[in-house]
Amino acid sequence: MEFLLLLSFLLVLVALFNIFLKKQKPRPATGKHPSDEQVQPLPPGRTGLPLIGENLDYFSKLDNGVLWTFVAERMKKYSTKVFRTSLMGQPTAILCGPEGNRFLFSNEDKLVQFWLPSCFDKIFPKVDNTALGVASPNSEQAKLIRKHLHAVLKLENLIHYIGMIDTVMKQQLHTEWNREKIKVVPAVTKFTLTLACRFLLGIEDPKKVEELAIPITDVEKGIMSIPINLPGTTFYRSIKASKVMRDEIQLIVRQAKIDLHEKRESERESLLAHMLLTTDENGQFFNELYITNHVYGMLAAGYGSITSSLTFIMKYLSELPDVYDEVLKGKASNLNSVLGRCK
Known part of the structure; x- marks a missing residue:
């Protein structure tokens, strides 16, 4: 019952945001910090090993039917709202809870765009309705x-x-x-x-x-x-x-x-x-x-x-x-x- 209760409360949606991919700009030589508008801080978390990321822990919990613990552990350690990780070779932000749900669904095509890892294109290839079959986003x-x-x-x-x-x-x-x-x-x-x-x-x-x-x-x-x-x-x-x-x-x-x-x-x-x-x-x-x-x-x-x-x-x-x-x-x-x- 705990499994369903947690799933109903959490929105675990893997999304890649350009805002999270921007690196923080270095401090100027004068020692002054850039304005808040220029700084795009990353959410708390870690990306794990190079290339591998946190795939091993993620898929291990998935195979054992306890994937919810992957999110619960990081919510407790980093943030109950959003944390970063690396899955399937991509920097990833995971938004949690009703606030994350509301943010995603109220900002479609504004601050959030539909995205899938590039590896999914091999399983679900993109095809446009043209004679040349050019892929569309x-x-x-x-x-x-x-x-x-x-x-x-x-x-x-x-x-x-x-x-x-x-x-x-x-x-x-x-x-x-x-x-x-x-x-x-x-x-x-x-x-x-x-x-x-x-x-x-x-x-x-x-x-x-x-x-x-x-x-x-x-x-x-x-x-x-x-x-x-x-x-x-x-x-x-x-x-x-x-x-x-x-x-x-x-x-x-x-x-x-x-x-x-x-x-x-x-x-x-x-x-x-x-x-x-x-x-x-x-x-x-x-x-x-x-x-x-x-x-x-x-x-x-x-x-x-x-x-x-x-x-x-x-x-x-x-x-x-x-x-x-x-x-x-x-x-x-x-x-x-x-x-x-x-x-």
């Missing part, structure tokens, strides 16, 4: 993704998604959960991937979902691994899995494009269908590679976080039967009435 890609998702996640579509989730859940309960002992992580993983494939790609074929299950697992492991691109490493396998996934998704995109052209595609409100039918600000349809990379990014990014959330919910409900009984008692009737309206 991550910040621009994030804006475009949100724009498309907003169109798909319209209020009138949400009821349809609830019905779809209910259908998939009943199928999974019958095929994957109908046994005496259940391994929650694999079962929830399959449920999450099935939903993601149906929502993002419009795929209902279980075989296609199975084909994507193996590479997406390697991609997820590589996201939170030491970025060493050598044969045998987790990061290397993740890059190869990324290529496999993007090739598979591109084939799906190509077939969906043909089906839409031949009027064989049903009007499903998937992200893929929406991107195939809409144009950019110049009135051009999105090319296959652009759509492939964006859908792949959404599939990989949403897969692990949703799986983890569902797994933790089930874990704590099983450990707190009183809470489980109250949830089941209070929500069952309301849920049935909602699902009744969705059919």
Whole structure:
């Protein structure tokens, strides 16, 4: 319970700020200190060993399932608001607590910009919607993704998604959960991937979902691994899995494009269908590679976080039967009435 309580209170977001990268200017020969406007002090903390940084401690705690201690120890030692470190070869500032949360979300594109370590470009390559396929900044890609998702996640579509989730859940309960002992992580993983494939790609074929299950697992492991691109490493396998996934998704995109052209595609409100039918600000349809990379990014990014959330919910409900009984008692009737309206 302490783990969830701390996670709910802390915002642990790795962000690279140009303001933190500026070195302090030396004092002038007169002995006078520069004005406060010229000095950009770094937050307290340490960057660890050269090149390695604090990766060893970070990934060790991550593998042992106690990543929160990495933050808690440094909050106690340096600051409860912000501290610096070095992760994945990059100088990093970690903002903590509700104040850090408020600062980040109220200063997007002002004092804060969306950023990912350069090593992520090997797993999630950037592609623009141009004939030359020129890469665009991550910040621009994030804006475009949100724009498309907003169109798909319209209020009138949400009821349809609830019905779809209910259908998939009943199928999974019958095929994957109908046994005496259940391994929650694999079962929830399959449920999450099935939903993601149906929502993002419009795929209902279980075989296609199975084909994507193996590479997406390697991609997820590589996201939170030491970025060493050598044969045998987790990061290397993740890059190869990324290529496999993007090739598979591109084939799906190509077939969906043909089906839409031949009027064989049903009007499903998937992200893929929406991107195939809409144009950019110049009135051009999105090319296959652009759509492939964006859908792949959404599939990989949403897969692990949703799986983890569902797994933790089930874990704590099983450990707190009183809470489980109250949830089941209070929500069952309301849920049935909602699902009744969705059919």
